[in-house]
Amino acid sequence: MAMASATEPQQDGTRALAPVLKVLNGVPLAVWTLIGLLLFWEAYVRLANVPPFILPAPSAIAQEFRAYGHRLFPNALVTMFEVVFGFTCAVLIGVPLAVAIVYSKFIQKGVYPLIVASQTIPKVAIAPLLLTWFGYGMTPKIVIVILLSFFPIVINSVMGLRSASDEMIHLARSMGASAWQTFWKFRLPHALPSIFAGLKLATALSVIGAIVAEFIGADKGLGYLILIAGSNFDVARQFAAIICIALIGMCFFFTLEMVERFAIPWRNKSDVSGEA
Amino acid sequence: MNALPSPDSLSTPATDTLTSTGAAHVSIKGVTKVFNGRKGRVQALEPVDLDIRRGEFVSILGPSGCGKSTLMMLLSGLLPASSGQITVDGKEINAPNPEAGIVFQKDVLLDWRSALENVMIQAEIRKSDKAEAKARAMELLSMVSLDDFHDAYPSELSGGMRQRVSICRALLHKPPLMLMDEPFGALDAMTRDQLQLDLLKLCRDDDMTVFFITHSIPEAIFLSDRVVVMTPRPGRVERIVNIDLPRPRRLAMREDPKFIQYVHELTGIFKSLGVFREE
Ligand SMILES: Nc1ncnc2c1ncn2[C@@H]1O[C@H](COP(=O)(O)OP(=O)(O)OP(=O)(O)O)[C@@H](O)[C@H]1O
Ligand SMILES: [Mg+2]
Numbered sequence: 079m080a081m082a083s084a085t086e087p088q089q090d091g092t093r094a095l096a097p098v099l100k101v102l103n104g105v106p107l108a109v110w111t112l113i114g115l116l117l118f119w120e121a122y123v124r125l126a127n128v129p130p131f132i133l134p135a136p137s138a139i140a141q142e143f144r145a146y147g148h149r150l151f152p153n154a155l156v157t158m159f160e161v162v163f164g165f166t167c168a169v170l171i172g173v174p175l176a177v178a179i180v181y182s183k184f185i186q187k188g189v190y191p192l193i194v195a196s197q198t199i200p201k202v203a204i205a206p207l208l209l210t211w212f213g214y215g216m217t218p219k220i221v222i223v224i225l226l227s228f229f230p231i232v233i234n235s236v237m238g239l240r241s242a243s244d245e246m247i248h249l250a251r252s253m254g255a256s257a258w259q260t261f262w263k264f265r266l267p268h269a270l271p272s273i274f275a276g277l278k279l280a281t282a283l284s285v286i287g288a289i290v291a292e293f294i295g296a297d298k299g300l301g302y303l304i305l306i307a308g309s310n311f312d313v314a315r316q317f318a319a320i321i322c323i324a325l326i327g328m329c330f331f332f333t334l335e336m337v338e339r340f341a342i343p344w345r346n347k348s349d350v351s352g353e354a
Numbered sequence: 355m356n357a358l359p360s361p362d363s364l365s366t367p368a369t370d371t372l373t374s375t376g377a378a379h380v381s382i383k384g385v386t387k388v389f390n391g392r393k394g395r396v397q398a399l400e401p402v403d404l405d406i407r408r409g410e411f412v413s414i415l416g417p418s419g420c421g422k423s424t425l426m427m428l429l430s431g432l433l434p435a436s437s438g439q440i441t442v443d444g445k446e447i448n449a450p451n452p453e454a455g456i457v458f459q460k461d462v463l464l465d466w467r468s469a470l471e472n473v474m475i476q477a478e479i480r481k482s483d484k485a486e487a488k489a490r491a492m493e494l495l496s497m498v499s500l501d502d503f504h505d506a507y508p509s510e511l512s513g514g515m516r517q518r519v520s521i522c523r524a525l526l527h528k529p530p531l532m533l534m535d536e537p538f539g540a541l542d543a544m545t546r547d548q549l550q551l552d553l554l555k556l557c558r559d560d561d562m563t564v565f566f567i568t569h570s571i572p573e574a575i576f577l578s579d580r581v582v583v584m585t586p587r588p589g590r591v592e593r594i595v596n597i598d599l600p601r602p603r604r605l606a607m608r609e610d611p612k613f614i615q616y617v618h619e620l621t622g623i624f625k626s627l628g629v630f631r632e633e
Contacts (some may be wrong), residue, residue, distance in 0.1 A: 133367065189576045239503070243460075246428075246462055247464045249458070249462050250430050250479070251450045252430055252432060252452070252454065252456045253452060253476055253480060254450065254479065257478045259479055267466045268464070268466075270466070342466070343466075344465055344466045344467075344507040344509065
């Protein structure tokens, strides 16, 4: 009993700290690394007296967010819309096109090689052309996002749909599966991991597409803000916009990751059991 | 080791027909298969003749590349024969025969479906009654001691468990004819023994005809009513050996002198075919 009472206050002490420790433990290691880097950056700028038009301190960038947020936010929305809308169009065009390529000899032989060959044209090179065709609004930006992101979607979907083994197709036929059943119950679910790999590549490319398109000719969007801030030597504002872009990209990627977890539950289940 | 039994005492010649038992369940008459591959014409099967009775368990033994899998593909209707005729229940096979149940060498489980769902795909494709099929699927899984794993994904199962699921899948619709292509080829000896017993148990109740391809002489003897020996490529039927061992088969029978005699006899046939070469 005496020992128990002796240890009790100590236990209470750790118990009080426990929730705090738990929260700290729950923060991923990468976040700690990021915090460390920001602290180093702040200290370096202050100690070395780096002028703010060369490299602003993180605190200055945070201040910029506060002062300039009302302009950043609507422009970020514009860019986000271009990215998400263009990406969605790319998926809606790319996946059915992949199905057509796999199922139609004509499209596979007559169209697919042209799609592959067209990838040697840098999209940036045709961006000015798109501006003359579609004007300065959102349309040319969305078109560029589609052009950039649709290729990995098509390629990965085609690979996934083709990768069904002979045995799997034999199995389907031996049960008397119709062409539709073979596609819907065998080929498509088998292709999902590969399709999602393509979609993830496409998220990064669609953000790049939107920004590049805004560089070339726009009157709103984060790319446009960066260009204007650059001509005014306003580096803090450029950083603020870049952080917005990164946040858009990350949100987009993680949303897709969540959808993937939902769509491919058999993958994570084995992952989780592997970790445990 | 020279005490090989004379082949005539135990086996019947390859020309054996089933005149005594009436109509055969599966009848293969003069079937050949030629592949026109990249390496030109490959004659995979020379004329093959074979009749299989209803409810019979027939093993196909033959060296690698002799056309066993090809013969099974022809039986299932997944590949057309180059010539000859295959009938099942008197009906000629010229399209995939959905009445057959097929087990491939690889388990071909669908990664995205649990064990139970993998068995149930059979019912979904055939649009048969869901509740009834599910009850049978669970029954089959429990017969191969997988009831606790019915909701496990294939990635969470061992090789032997996966192959058991694929056998259950093939059995779900009570196929009158089972076609099995080296289903236990990739498994370790211990799992293999267990699965052989499981298979015999699963086949016992229904009056099912089984066409079973294997590389293993003891496996063929242990499971079968008749063992069909094929020649090296181009394959044809060299000899048919009747296995006269009581059923149900027990693992201990593999030490039975009669069993060992069969092993000697089949080994002798393969030696005479030049499949085994000893110095
Ligand atoms: N699709 C194909 N195209 C061309 N040749 C083929 C094809 N399938 C099989 N063959 C040839 O037919 C022959 C028989 O093949 P098969 O797969 O039936 O042999 P097997 O007896 O099952 O062999 P194993 O025991 O190794 O599985 C082989 O020589 C092979 O090269
Ligand atoms: Mg084979």
